[in-house]
Amino acid sequence: MTAEGRRGLAIIGGGKIGEALLSGLVRRGGPDGLLVCERSPDRAAQLSERYGVPAFDLGGAAARARVLLLAVKPQDIDVLLGRLAEFVDDGHLVVSVAAGVPTARIEAALPAGVPVVRVMPNTPALVDEGMSVLSAGAHAGEADLDEAEALLAAVGRVRRVPESQQDAVTALSGSGPAYFFFLVEAMVDAGILLGLPRALAADLIVQTALGAAVMMRDTGEHPVQLREAVTSPGGTTIAAIRELERHGVRAALIAAIEAAHARSVELGAGQS
Ligand SMILES: NC(=O)c1ccc[n+]([C@@H]2O[C@H](COP(=O)([O-])OP(=O)(O)OC[C@H]3O[C@@H](n4cnc5c(N)ncnc54)[C@H](OP(=O)(O)O)[C@@H]3O)[C@@H](O)[C@H]2O)c1
Secondary structure, three states: OOHHHOOOEEEEOOOHHHHHHHHHHHHHHOOOOEEEEOOOHHHHHHHHHHHOOOEOOHHHHHHHOOEEEEOOOHHHHHHHHHHHHHHOOOOOEEEEOOOOOOHHHHHHHOOOOOOEEEEEOOHHHHHOOEEEEEEEOOOOOHHHHHHHHHHHHHHEEEEEOOHHHHHHHHHHHHOHHHHHHHHHHHHHHHHHHOOOOHHHHHHHHHHHHHHHHHHHHHHOOOHHHHHHHOOOOOOHHHHHHHHHHHOOHHHHHHHHHHHHHHHHHHHHOOOO
């Protein structure tokens, strides 16, 4: 098939993130123009059946699709690129969600001039509330970023940053869901300490987390203003805030995110 005959998107690697993107795209626009490429034939058949999209091998996928979305683990990307190189040209757009893998490494493994966009997604993409952050490689222009953004918008919000900020993004929004899960877990434990049934405590806290998140997103107010609005003089909230400060929770969060950033830099440099 010629470059002009290519259309649509191939998802290469149909694991958790690949399937989240596939399901979001099918929900938004139907299966037309989508295809998958999966190492495991059983998994390929499962995705084909579940979403009504065809499955191809790498050569077949690259011959048909203009956009190739690489959703394999970082440790599998070099082998994948080695196999993909012979099927790719500068008429493709390669979008990679592999955490910590620089665009320069992808470009170096592919023929010269292939546009590459790197994305840091996160797992709330599974429920269409993802935060995806894009960076252009050396050969990707605004139109390529627009195209990648339109894809990722199927599963949540999208922002663009220079690639030099991707390690910080990984530490904030990439790993971020885990910090919120950890906080919720601790707050549910507190409910149990106070004698509430676990299921009730979880219900209260999860809905409170959701409500607080929607308020932050939709009111446009600063978190400090929103917190002050529920912190009345001599009240319950200020008693809790004093304990959070006394136990250094703010400093702990800053140190934790700094550690995640350092680890992302290490992984990007190829240290295991
Ligand atoms: N999950 C997250 O929270 C998250 C967040 C941000 C970024 N990411 C990034 O997203 C990428 C995918 O993560 P994931 O959690 O979705 O991983 P995953 O569930 O392991 O999915 C990867 C899939 O790709 C398949 N695969 C590997 N090599 C292949 C090849 N050469 N051709 C076709 N398929 C191939 C794997 O098959 P096998 O099962 O046979 O290995 C697997 O089904 C990673 O690079 C990760 O850094 C993930």
